[in-house]
Amino acid sequence: MMSPRETHTWLPLAAAALLLILAPQCSHAEEPIYRLCVPQIYLAECQQLLADPSEAGIRMECVAGRDRVDCLELIEQRKADVLATEPEDMYIAYHRKNEDYRVISEIRTQQDKDASFRYEGIILVKKDSPIRTLQQLRGAKSCHTGFGRNVGYKIPITKLKNTHILKVSADPQISATERELKSLSEFFAQSCLVGTYSTHP
Known part of the structure; x- marks a missing residue:
């Protein structure tokens, strides 16, 4: 949503994000130029994206933060x-003193614009593997992209828990994370799970 004195526009950026906006500086006689802020490392891509003004349908320029x-x-x-934001950025904005941020749209990639998800995780097994069901994963060797990662950890683990194949202990003597990792170590024969090094046994 934009401020009442503005007309509604949609920014066709190929990103799954939410946008925050404030009124651009311009006179009523001029066509407004919206300043899109992107991290410095993406400035060149932003400038390339906006090289043809007709692509956006509105006048924009890139600003680096x-x-x-x-x-x-x-x-x-x-x-x-x-700017295009992630959920955590909106949380930060909510707790700042400035109150004139506005969420104007949730946008997705052109390929997945009608999908109910941002991305999916899959469980990949060898073509000649006898594994055909989730239940048959028990006792197998697993490899994950990293501890706490969405696709390589959270999505598959949540799937296994929601289907009641992976049962997490309710042992109050250890933390929730330790209970989950303990259940994983008992479910899979061996696992590769990248994480921050710790000397804790």
């Missing part, structure tokens, strides 16, 4: 008007 949090600060200082 150190990161997404810095972009929030640039918006507060009226040095930028709009």
Whole structure:
């Protein structure tokens, strides 16, 4: 949603994100130029994306911030008007003193714009493997992209728990994370699970 004095526009960026916007600086006689803030590392891509103004349907220019949090600060200082955010950025914005942030749209990639998910996780087994069901994963060797990662850890583990194939202990003597890892170690014969090194046994 934009401010009452603005007309509604949709920004066709190929990203699954939410946008925050403030009124751009312009006179009523001029066509507004919206300043899109992106992290410095994406500035070149932003400029390439907006090289043809007709693609966006509105006039835009790229502004670089150190990161997404810095972009929030640039918006507060009226040095930028709009940015693509992740949920955690919206949480930060909600707790800032500035109250004129506005969420104007949730957008997705053109390929998945009608999907009910942002991305999916899969369980991949060898073609000649006898494993055909989730239940048959018990006792197998598993490899995950990293501890706490969405696709390689959270999605498959949640799937196994929701189908009651992976049963997590309710042992109050250990933490919830330790209970989950203990259940995984008992479910799979061996696992590769990247995480932060710890000397804790």
